[in-house]
Amino acid sequence: MNPGLRSGELAQAAGVNLQTLRYYERRGLLAEPTRSPGGHRLYPAEALTLLRVIKTAQRLGFTLDEVAELVDLGTHRHGRRRDTSLQRRAATKLAEIETKIADLQTIAESLRTALDAGCDDLTTCATTDCCPIPLAGLDHGDNK
Template identity: 80%
Template sequence: MTAGLRSGELAGAAGVNRQTLRYYERRGLLAEPRRSAGGHRLYPREALTTLRVIKTAQRLGFTLDEIAELVDLGTHRHGRRPDASLQRRAAAKLTEIEGRIADLQVVAASLRAALDAGCDDLATCATTDCCPLPFADLDRGAHR
């Protein structure tokens, strides 16, 4: 039987720090490891896969709470709720991300317009009718 990975080995292989391992243990994302005779934490090799899954899910926009649910779903396949599948959750996350992208595209367009208009000072720009920034519309609406 293999001895397992020490905290530093696992953290290094996964690209995280040791405190992250302990935090994930406290959150229930990573099983608490067994201890060596000398008291060192020894993680099974599967822990590396778990950490890679967590980090990938984070890059895809899932929160740690959402990841905990997804990891839990994977370990308890029987009796799943129909709305709990990865497919459904991924679709919901995609919709959320696409909404954020649309919001960011509006922000980018506003910034391009401000650059094109030559806005140098927010306070001055806000008082002009040609200000392309969104707060100008809010300011004009307050005076109506």
């Protein structure tokens, strides 16, 4: 029977550092491990899977709070339905990401236009009608 993974072994296998393990424990994402007779932290093998799930969810754009909710919901769900909380949350996250991508594409296009126009000084450029950078509204009390 495998007694478990020590902190360093788990951290290395998951590609995280020891401080991340402790942080996830404090946040409640990772259960506090048992201790060996010598006082070493021993994590169950499932902790590696959980860490991989957490890191993957973060790469997909979920915050740690959202990941905690998803993990918690997953451990308490016994039946499977098509319209699961994960499905709803993933759809919401996808919409957020697509909005961010659209915003970034707009920003990239503005920067391309500024580069093509040869803008060297934003202050000077902003005072001309042909400025390609969307500075409209900045001097109209929009910054409160």
